[in-house]
Amino acid sequence: MxxxxxxxxxxxxxxxxxxxxxxxxxxxxxxxxxxxxxxxxxxxxxxxxxxxxxxxxxxxxxxxxxxxxxxxxxxxxxxxxxxxxxxxxxxxxxxxxxxxxxxxxxxxxxxxxxxxxxxxxxxxxxxxxxxxxxxxxxxxxxxxxxxxxxxxxxxxxxxxxxxxCEKLLPNQKFGEEFKRTISSWGEAKQNDISRLKVGIIGLGSVGSLIAEALMRTGVKNLTFIDFDTIERKNLDRLLSAGVEDIGKFKVDFHKKRLLASGVIPDLKITTLRKSITEIEAYEAALDCDVLVSCVDRPLPRFVLDCLSFANLIPIVDGGIDTNPKSDMSNIDQARWKAHTTGPERICMKCLHQYKPEDVALQQTGLLEDPNYIKGLPKDHFIHRGENVFGFSLSLAGMEIQQFLSLILKPRGIYYGPKEMDFNTGTIDSDFENECSKDCDIKQLLGKADEIKFNMISEDMVADKSREKYLFSEVKMLKKNRIFKKNKKKI
Ligand SMILES: [Zn+2]
Ligand SMILES: [Zn+2]
Incomplete structure (x- = not known):
C-alpha cells in the first residue's frame, strides 16, 4: 500500500x-x-x-x-x-x-x-x-x-x-530522449512532471492522443480506463489503430503500443476494461494525482465531477461540438473547449459539461433501450457523434496545455477554460471559473470515501462491450480448433 x-x-x-x-x-x-x-x-x-x-x-x-x-x-x-x-x-x-x-x-x-x-x-x-x-x-x-x-x-x-518523498519516489534519470523537453523547463520541473500519476478515462480519439503526449512529456505512471473495443468506425480518429486492431480493447492496444516504443524504459501503465462508475475503475482513479476526462456520456462525467471534489483530484476535461448543415452540403459550425475543473476552480456541472437530467436519465437504464432511443429527438446527445481527427488533435493539444499549466504555472500566470471557434479561428477565454453559490458538487469538497458507494453502479454498456469481446474470443478459439482439425486431415 x-x-x-x-x-x-x-x-x-x-x-x-x-x-x-x-x-x-x-x-x-x-x-x-x-x-x-x-x-x-x-x-x-x-x-x-x-x-x-x-x-x-x-x-x-x-x-x-x-x-x-x-x-x-x-x-x-x-x-x-x-x-x-x-x-x-x-x-x-x-x-x-x-x-x-x-x-x-x-x-x-x-x-x-x-x-x-x-x-x-x-x-x-x-x-x-x-x-x-x-x-x-x-x-x-x-x-x-x-x-x-x-x-x-x-x-x-x-x-x-x-x-x-525522495526515498519512495526518487528523482528520475533521463537520457538523450528527453534532452529537448528538459531544456525547455529544467530538470527540477521535469522531475515534478515525471513522478505524477495520471489517469485517462476514455481512450478514444482525444484520449489516445493525450496518452501519447503524456508519455512523450515524460509521465512515467499512467492509468488507462475504458471498457470499449476498437470498431471499424473508430479508425478515422484512433491514433495508430489499423484494420487488424479491430476487436481489441482500446486500453490494451494503447498500453502495448506505448510500452513497445521504448521511449520510457520504466514506463508503468495500469489498464482497466471498466467504466468509471464501476468500483475497480473508481478506486484506480483515486490512485492518481491528475485525471484527464475523455468521456462523453453524462453519468461518467458526473461521477468524475463528484470524485474530483470529494478527493481533491483535478480533472482536465474537454469537449467537441460539431454541426453539419442540415442539407449536409458542408460543415456549419464547430467548437471545442478545454478546461481544468475541481476544487478551487469550477465544476463540470457549472461549466455545463453535462445536464443533471441526462445523468438521471442514464441512471434509469432507459438509454440502453433501443426503442426508447428511437423516440428521442435527433439532436439528443445519444444520437450525436460527429467528430473529425483534426478537431480531436487540436482539442488534445489544448488539454495538454491545461495540464502543463496546472503543474508549471509559468510566471505565476493562471488561466481558466478556453474555447476554440473553428469558423473564426479564435480562442475565447472569457468564461466563468467559479461554481455558482448553490452548486451541490462544491458541497462534496473533501468528503472522500463518504460518497464512494453512492457513485458506483452497474454499467450495462460496459457489460455489453465486454460480452461482445468474450463472444469474439470464443469464436476465434473455435475457428482455430476447426483450422487445426482440418490441418490434421490434410
Ligand atoms: Zn520535529
Ligand atoms: Zn459547481
Whole structure:
C-alpha cells in the first residue's frame, strides 16, 4: 500500500501562516482528515484545522501541547467522523525527517488517536519553503504502531504543488530522449512532471492522443480506463489503430503500443476494461494525482465531477461540438473547449459539461433501450457523434496545455477554460471559473470515501462491450480448433 496526503491551497496558506513563525520557533496544530481509499493508495484528505488558542501549547524550546487542546481535538473528530493529523514545523527547508522527540510524540499519539477515532494518526512536518513531509501510523500488531512514509503531499489550488518523498519516489534519470523537453523547463520541473500519476478515462480519439503526449512529456505512471473495443468506425480518429486492431480493447492496444516504443524504459501503465462508475475503475482513479476526462456520456462525467471534489483530484476535461448543415452540403459550425475543473476552480456541472437530467436519465437504464432511443429527438446527445481527427488533435493539444499549466504555472500566470471557434479561428477565454453559490458538487469538497458507494453502479454498456469481446474470443478459439482439425486431415 502507498500513502499520500492532499489539501487545498487555501488550507495550506492558513497552515503556513500559523506554523512558519517570524521568530524562527517551531509551532504545532491539529487538523482533520477523511480517508480516500484507492486500489493501491490510502490518502488523507485534510479538511479542517483547529489552531491552538492561548495556553493550548508552549512554543519555547521543544514545542508541546496541553491535554485540554488534545481533548478539544478528539471530541471534534468524533462529532464529525474525522481522522486526526498532528502537524508541526521545522526551521529548515525541504522534505523533513523526524527527531527522536518527534517520533516519541507521534508514537504516543498514534495509539490514542486510533483508539478514539478508529483511524490512523497522520503526522505532517512543514519546512520553511512550504515543502511538506507526512506519514501514516498504522497498527501492525497489538500495541504496535509502525510509521509508513507518504510518497507525496499534494497541495491543490490554481496550481498542483507536490512534495515528493525522495526515498519512495526518487528523482528520475533521463537520457538523450528527453534532452529537448528538459531544456525547455529544467530538470527540477521535469522531475515534478515525471513522478505524477495520471489517469485517462476514455481512450478514444482525444484520449489516445493525450496518452501519447503524456508519455512523450515524460509521465512515467499512467492509468488507462475504458471498457470499449476498437470498431471499424473508430479508425478515422484512433491514433495508430489499423484494420487488424479491430476487436481489441482500446486500453490494451494503447498500453502495448506505448510500452513497445521504448521511449520510457520504466514506463508503468495500469489498464482497466471498466467504466468509471464501476468500483475497480473508481478506486484506480483515486490512485492518481491528475485525471484527464475523455468521456462523453453524462453519468461518467458526473461521477468524475463528484470524485474530483470529494478527493481533491483535478480533472482536465474537454469537449467537441460539431454541426453539419442540415442539407449536409458542408460543415456549419464547430467548437471545442478545454478546461481544468475541481476544487478551487469550477465544476463540470457549472461549466455545463453535462445536464443533471441526462445523468438521471442514464441512471434509469432507459438509454440502453433501443426503442426508447428511437423516440428521442435527433439532436439528443445519444444520437450525436460527429467528430473529425483534426478537431480531436487540436482539442488534445489544448488539454495538454491545461495540464502543463496546472503543474508549471509559468510566471505565476493562471488561466481558466478556453474555447476554440473553428469558423473564426479564435480562442475565447472569457468564461466563468467559479461554481455558482448553490452548486451541490462544491458541497462534496473533501468528503472522500463518504460518497464512494453512492457513485458506483452497474454499467450495462460496459457489460455489453465486454460480452461482445468474450463472444469474439470464443469464436476465434473455435475457428482455430476447426483450422487445426482440418490441418490434421490434410
Ligand atoms: Zn520535529
Ligand atoms: Zn459547481
Amino acid at each position: 502507498n500513502y499520500s496526503v492532499v489539501m487545498t491551497e487555501s488550507l495550506n496558506a492558513k497552515l503556513f501562516k500559523h506554523l512558519i513563525r517570524k521568530d524562527g520557533q517551531e509551532d504545532l496544530c491539529f487538523a482533520f482528515y477523511k480517508l480516500s481509499s484507492g486500489k493501491n493508495r490510502s490518502v488523507g484528505v485534510i479538511n479542517e484545522v483547529i489552531f491552538p488558542e492561548l495556553g493550548d501549547r508552549n512554543v519555547h524550546g521543544n514545542v508541546s501541547f496541553n491535554p485540554e487542546y488534545f481533548d478539544k481535538v478528539t471530541s471534534y473528530a468524533l462529532a464529525k467522523s474525522y481522522g486526526i493529523c498532528f502537524i508541526h514545523s521545522h526551521p529548515y527547508s525541504g522534505w523533513q525527517n523526524m527527531s527522536y522527540d518527534d517520533i516519541d510524540t507521534e508514537t504516543m499519539l498514534a495509539s490514542r488517536v486510533k483508539a478514539t477515532t478508529g483511524l490512523p494518526l497522520i503526522g505532517l512536518t512543514l519546512g520553511t519553503d512550504n515543502v511538506w513531509s507526512a506519514r501514516f501510523w498504522i497498527k501492525t500488531a497489538p500495541k504496535k504502531y509502525d510509521r509508513f512514509w507518504c510518497e507525496s503531499v499534494r497541495v491543490l489550488g490554481k496550481q498542483l504543488k507536490i512534495s515528493y
